[in-house]
Amino acid sequence: MHYYQYNAEDLAADDYFKEWVCAPTPATERFWQDFLTDYPERYYQVEEARRLVVGLQEVPRVAVSDEQVHQLWERIEGSLERAKVPRLGRWPGRAWLAAASLVLLLGLGWWWQVPSVPPLAAESTPSSADWTEAVNNAGQPLEVQLTDGSRVLLEKNSRLRYPRAFAGTCRTVYLTGEAFFDVQKNPQKPFLVYANGLVTKVLGTSFRIQARSQDPDVTVVVKSGRVSVYADKPSPTQDPEAHGLVLTPNQKAVFQREQATISKSLVEKPSLLIPSRPLRLFVFEDATAAQVFEALEKAYGIRVVFDEEVMKNCRLTLNLSDEDLYQKLEVICKVLEAKYKLIDGQIILYSHGCDT
Amino acid sequence: MITKTQNSSLWNAFRGGDRDSFQRIYQLYVKELLSYGHKITSDVQLIEDSIHDLFIELWQSRTNLSETDSIKFYLFRSLRNKISHRHRRDVLYRASDVAHFIESLDEFSFEKQLIEHEGQEQLLRQLKKSFQLLSPRQQQALDLRFAQHFSNEEIAQIMGINYQSACKFIYSGLKVLREAVRIFCWGLAYLTITC
Structure with a gap:
């Protein structure tokens, strides 16, 4: 049959036509354009069929939440963990026992009446019942204590879903809204927070996540420790974490949900990491630039990048104990006639050097 | 979409016992499987249970599995079998x-x-x-x-x-x-x- 005789549903059901609509090549494009030039009266059939094929790529899909996907994975991992431990290992040594019991079982006729339990049904235990949800609609932050000892301070209008017990190889929770996390250290079981398409992975640290469902982006601010953030986008060839960022204290990551891009910058008010008094005193007497920047790096946990060769003659006598990081930088730059920029969560210094 | 070569190397790595590949297979196809499950039954628990069992069996029998260049086809067929197998008791098909x-x-x-x-x-x-x-x-x-x-x-x-x-x-x-x-x-x- 020639395509001229095809009606819309014939065309939509045709492999060659579908290929043109879904993944056009120069050859198919030419073929169908020629067809329409030759038979303009078939335009309606072609257009209707195209609408069917385009529409049907979307229409049958049922929206599936990331949360459902991750919960189901946790459940699968949990079952695999449990299936692994007790069964293997012991079995070979007790094979004779098994054989003996089998004989015994066969002998006892009434055993036939015991309903057989399918092995997989027995394993499919950790279902949605093992998850609970904390919702904070009050004005005050709500403290949630997790079973691993981690604490979550849930801000108002926020929700946190977490398992009653952390099974599997990861500790996974889901956040909508804003919360501060203080995670108990456990290098064997990374702690993962899924929030609006961004995954925040830590071993043990404290940080804040802002992921309001109406906001176009997600922000992660690190207070202590190291945090890795990456987009929740599975790929067949690459580890999604490889496309993420590692954050250190006083850095924050902003994840644009629409474009799925992550950028890194410094927090608005970097705080001092070192509690001990003597190190907090920024009193320098005829110190080299390198000494001053090193002190800043240590105190705030932020990398300072500068050209040691150019600035080798720069010396500073300063008292900066009361200023915050940016004020300190202002003063230092004024004295050294230098400039600074914040790039990628680091401080970059531009200087022409100093005269001796 | 992923290519046939990627597909079969992912499958082979998984058959070799690579847990990351296993998880990647899950993440690549689970949304489509869940969505497809809704076409067979409206019982969400049944869909989830079937996918759970499907992946457990997949992992446990990985060494016995043959080579395939369409993981997706394999998964969809297995899911349909699982759901309809469990479903047989239900008299009112998708009431x-x-x-x-x-x-x-x-x-x-x-x-x-x-x-x-x-x-x-x-x-x-x-x-x-x-x-x-x-x-x-x-x-x-x-x-x-x-x-x-x-x-x-x-x-x-x-x-x-x-x-x-x-x-x-x-x-x-x-x-x-x-x-x-x-x-x-x-x-x-x-x-x-x-x-």
């Missing part, structure tokens, strides 16, 4: 369909059709409404064909029916849906409004 049907009829007023007739979005909405009026098997076949891009032969195998039946479900479904995208009908709607 919620009836409620569903009445609900969609309610929304399907001709007036609405006349007022909102423009744009791609409207087209999709229209198509969605008509799609819900189809039988579960028609929905399944169209999903496999147009959203999952399986061939008619594969669809027949996944659904456990013969080739002719698969083609029939697709074709009869398209025939109904065509009314939702008909150009002539829309032109008429314009006329009715202006007159």
